[in-house]
Amino acid sequence: xxxxxxxxxxxxxxxxxxxxxxxxxxxxxxxxxxxxxxxxxxxxxxxxxx
Amino acid sequence: xxxxxxxxxxxxxxxxxxxxxxxxxxxxxxxxxxxxxxxxxxxxxxxxxxxxxxxxxxxxxxxxxxxxxxxxxxxxxxxxxxxxxxxxxxxxxxxxxxxxxxxxxxxxxxxxxxxxxxxxxxxxxxxxxxxxxxxxxxxxxxxxxxxxxxxxxxxxxxxxxxxxxxxxxxxxxxxxxxxxxxxxxxxxxxxxxxxxxxxxxxxxxxxxxx
Numbered sequence: 001x002x003x004x005x006x007x008x009x010x011x012x013x014x015x016x017x018x019x020x021x022x023x024x025x026x027x028x029x030x031x032x033x034x035x036x037x038x039x040x041x042x043x044x045x046x047x048x049x050x
Numbered sequence: 051x052x053x054x055x056x057x058x059x060x061x062x063x064x065x066x067x068x069x070x071x072x073x074x075x076x077x078x079x080x081x082x083x084x085x086x087x088x089x090x091x092x093x094x095x096x097x098x099x100x101x102x103x104x105x106x107x108x109x110x111x112x113x114x115x116x117x118x119x120x121x122x123x124x125x126x127x128x129x130x131x132x133x134x135x136x137x138x139x140x141x142x143x144x145x146x147x148x149x150x151x152x153x154x155x156x157x158x159x160x161x162x163x164x165x166x167x168x169x170x171x172x173x174x175x176x177x178x179x180x181x182x183x184x185x186x187x188x189x190x191x192x193x194x195x196x197x198x199x200x201x202x203x204x205x206x207x208x209x210x211x212x213x214x215x216x217x218x219x220x221x222x223x224x225x226x227x228x229x230x231x232x233x234x235x236x237x238x239x240x241x242x243x244x245x246x247x248x249x250x251x252x253x254x255x256x257x258x259x260x
Contacts, residue, residue: 007132007135008072008075011133014128015078015082015125022121026242030245033249036252043259047259
């Protein structure tokens with residue numbers, strides 16, 4: 001690979017890596033939200049049942 | 051669309067006569083920069099809507115757009131530095147006005163988050179954030195036009211009053227990349243906004259059930 005090709009590859013990889021990191025962060029956030037929703041649902045059921 | 055645009059840029063569009071293969075960074079760097087401008091502008095528009103109508107949902111929309119803009123702004127600086135290293139031999143130069151003005155724009159909107167989180171949630175925070183976002187939009191055309199005002203040749207001007215200084219194949223690949231980048235930003239915006247709204251709703255639900 002020439003120097004130019006390495007730098008161009010690096011630039012495109014920066015973009016790809018950023019999108020992947022963003023998707024992972026959003027995925028973790030959705031998992032957390034799902035867990036919170038499950039906890040709140042359980043709490044609501046207990047309050048209504050109790 | 052973005053993958054298609056990148057494929058066109060790398061395998062179909064011809065190499066630049068002066069810069070050779072390193073010019074291929076143009077097909078990601080410029081669309082990312084334009085997307086950052088568009089995100090900041092969209093965030094400022096939502097801020098204006100909040101101040102005009104008082105609709106509180108615009109606060110979250112403005113915040114999310116500016117967040118996306120800051121991410122794309124950072125990517126602009128990183129990809130631009132990589133391109134600068136190949137083309138000019140150094141990562142950054144303070145003598146180039148468009149670079150410095152874009153950095154100022156990026157830092158201005160990065161400071162938006164410091165302002166926002168220094169205030170308690172409520173109407174005051176929404177109003178302060180909206181006013182700040184609107185002030186920042188003034189920097190967008192200044193940054194965009196800087197290279198034309200400066201008249202230097204270090205940071206090349208591709209799109210002029212006389213049209214694009216690009217052959218048709220390069221222009222087509224660029225347009226596809228730009229459309230793809232804007233679509234990516236729009237998708238990330240919608241996903242992030244949905245997440246923030248869900249977070250907000252869950253917080254309200256938690257307070258009600260407490």
